[in-house]
Amino acid sequence: MAKKGLSARQKRILEFIQDFYEERSYPPTIRDIQQACSISSTSVVDYNLRILERSGHIRRDREVSRGIEVLVGGRRRGRVPVLGYIAAGEPSPVPTQESWSDFEAIDELEVPQGLLGEVPADAYALRVKGTSMIDALVDDGDVVIVRPVDSVKNGDMVVAWLQTEKEVTLKRFYNEGERIRLQPANSTMSPIYVDPENLEVQGKVVAVLRSNL
Amino acid sequence: MAKKGLSARQKRILEFIQDFYEERSYPPTIRDIQQACSISSTSVVDYNLRILERSGHIRRDREVSRGIEVLVGGRRRGRVPVLGYIAAGEPSPVPTQESWSDFEAIDELEVPQGLLGEVPADAYALRVKGTSMIDALVDDGDVVIVRPVDSVKNGDMVVAWLQTEKEVTLKRFYNEGERIRLQPANSTMSPIYVDPENLEVQGKVVAVLRSNL
DNA sequence: CTCCTCAATGAACGCATGTTCGTGGCGACA
DNA sequence: TGTCGCCACGAACATGCGTTCATTGAGGAG
Incomplete structure (x- = not known):
């Protein structure tokens, strides 16, 4: 490889x-x-x-x-597997796996050449459910392309895995020292605060593909 | 054709x-x-x-x-021309043309198959300058795919052409009856109010492609 | 009716192109 | 030194595949 x-x-x-x-x-x-x-x-x-x-x-x-x-x-070059759905609002449980990477692809998507450059082999896509990230131009049915990363910056949009709750959610990441704030991009919704130990960032959103046609 | x-x-x-x-x-x-x-x-x-x-x-x-x-x-199927840059914050003048459609493409972009379905022949792409739409996950260097449309809904992100000022800008569209509010997606910036007569919506953003790699 | 264009047919031509085979140089290793 | 795997060479073979040509039939215009 x-x-x-x-x-x-x-x-x-x-x-x-x-x-x-x-x-x-x-x-x-x-x-x-x-x-x-x-x-x-x-x-x-x-x-x-x-x-x-x-x-x-x-x-x-x-x-x-x-x-x-x-x-x-x-x-196939320029394609990423769509691994499933992710709820942007309320955290939603993930069937069995610890990580998305074990999932069966439900679809396949062609991603833009020239914009993302060489698409990383470990990237995958998730279809967003719900409108809770609406202020961030992430609407119901949109697709986010996620790449596993080691480190994230404050403000990054991440796929967050809550270990004890066994749930994943799509949020903005803010490290506040003692705790981590997971902020939805919807003015009507409140942030979630989690212990750093309980949080595993599965990946960072590197692209948002929104279709409005 | x-x-x-x-x-x-x-x-x-x-x-x-x-x-x-x-x-x-x-x-x-x-x-x-x-x-x-x-x-x-x-x-x-x-x-x-x-x-x-x-x-x-x-x-x-x-x-x-x-x-x-x-x-x-x-x-070429699945490709849209990148016609140029658009400033999301301050309106910026457009060299000579009345419409983007006359522009020479500065680049070409492959757009996702299966997400946008058949990409309309009249769609084009613009590279965003500035961070004033940052709250809408539209960052400096991102690409928006625009499609000319007749009607827009409130909240749509549009390419707005200000006739007297001969300037274009990327904003959210809100029809408030007497006037139209062009709202940037940046909490530090104020909306622009324009007379409906003075505004021409060149197109509506149908996709946002963000690269973070 | 004749003439003409459109649409289709089957066959043949000839280069394009993937495949196979026998050969040979070269460094590693015993 | 001899053998072996790796890599490269050149030629030949068998199809793959785009192109062309001579015909034919079905309408439409005159």
């Missing part, structure tokens, strides 16, 4: 496939790759593609022209 | 190309189309593709396998 362990040539190939696809919206042929990467033979390309395939960097449709697709973290 | 004027067969072809691409992330071959649409000969497919190409529904790379791309409104 790691980008290490790849030869310079393989990295070059991977990059070229990506750029080619970005520009023409269909994948390159083996001979396209051969030329662009100054490779002497198509068989060398095939050889390296097999390696990239085994290592999970690409997916290939055999016997199919241009049957190459770049994967990132084993997923 | 209109979807009318296309034969049933052509619509079917267009739809198939789209679905195929969505699923496999590369375009179909002419023979793929032939089979899927129960067409007797590849030449018939080619015949219809030429029509679709002339009418602007697709783009073709000749002599290239799978060199077909579905366009919507003459643009």
